Amino acid sequence: GNSVTQMEGPVTLSEEAFLTINCTYTATGYPSLFWYVQYPGEGLQLLLKATKADDKGSNKGFEATYRKETTSFHLEKGSVQVSDSAVYFCASPLGGQNFVFGPGTRLSVLP
Amino acid sequence: DTGVSQDPRHKITKRGQNVTFRCDPISEHNRLYWYRQTLGQGPEFLTYFQNEAQLEKSRLLSDRFSAERPKGSFSTLEIQRTEQGDSAMYLCASSPQANYGYTFGSGTRLTVV
Numbered sequence: 773g774n775s776v777t778q779m780e781g782p783v784t785l786s787e788e789a790f791l792t793i794n795c796t797y798t799a800t801g802y803p804s805l806f807w808y809v810q811y812p813g814e815g816l817q818l819l820l821k822a823t824k825a826d827d828k829g830s831n832k833g834f835e836a837t838y839r840k841e842t843t844s845f846h847l848e849k850g851s852v853q854v855s856d857s858a859v860y861f862c863a864s865p866l867g868g869q870n871f872v873f874g875p876g877t878r879l880s881v882l883p
Numbered sequence: 884d885t886g887v888s889q890d891p892r893h894k895i896t897k898r899g900q901n902v903t904f905r906c907d908p909i910s911e912h913n914r915l916y917w918y919r920q921t922l923g924q925g926p927e928f929l930t931y932f933q934n935e936a937q938l939e940k941s942r943l944l945s946d947r948f949s950a951e952r953p954k955g956s957f958s959t960l961e962i963q964r965t966e967q968g969d970s971a972m973y974l975c976a977s978s979p980q981a982n983y984g985y986t987f988g989s990g991t992r993l994t995v996v
């Protein structure tokens with residue numbers, strides 16, 4: 773069935789390290805793809821999105837490119853900060869009316 | 884507009900009691916969603932409204948759960964005869980159209996003791 777899969781966490785990095793969090797989806801067609809972030813004690817916030825193949829979403833130094841060949845939408849950041857410590861969720865409507873979320877990847881950035 | 888508001892932020896209830904949560908979406912958004920999130924998991928879809936019509940319900944939404952959105956504005960989620968397994972964060976989100984992306988509220992954390 774349709775699903776969103778993302779890499780298991782937790783991910784622990786030192787400040788200024790490069791970050792990649794993998795996300796792949798299974799669906800018919802090319803659904804819109806999203807990354808949400810949940811900071812400690814807060815609600816989910818939209819981080820970035822891409823609505824069609826080959827689109828690149830970007831925000832706050834984070835980027836993700838919609839790769840239809842690999843049905844992926846990996847999240848990257850070139851230099852993480854302590855303030856980036858949060859849980860990151862990949863999500864997509866997968867062609868339906870409501871979003872399906874991945875299980876989340878917890879990122880901890882150490883000073 | 885202050886975003887999506889949920890009330891209460893926290894609720895502790897005894898098993899078997901009924902609870903009701905409220906969500907006030909962004910006023911221009913005609914779509915409203917309820918999700919449930921347990922520790923270490925992603926949000927799981929419960930139900931969705933377009934204006935006042937409840938268009939989809941998840942299998943997770945047992946007959947003890949009911950949601951309403953009278954007049955297409957705020958929404959309520961009621962859980963009857965609560966069980967310990969209902970303990971979770973209940974999230975409300977709204978959006979102006981399909982595939983647009985959600986704006987989430989801060990959630991209501993339910994603890995059933």
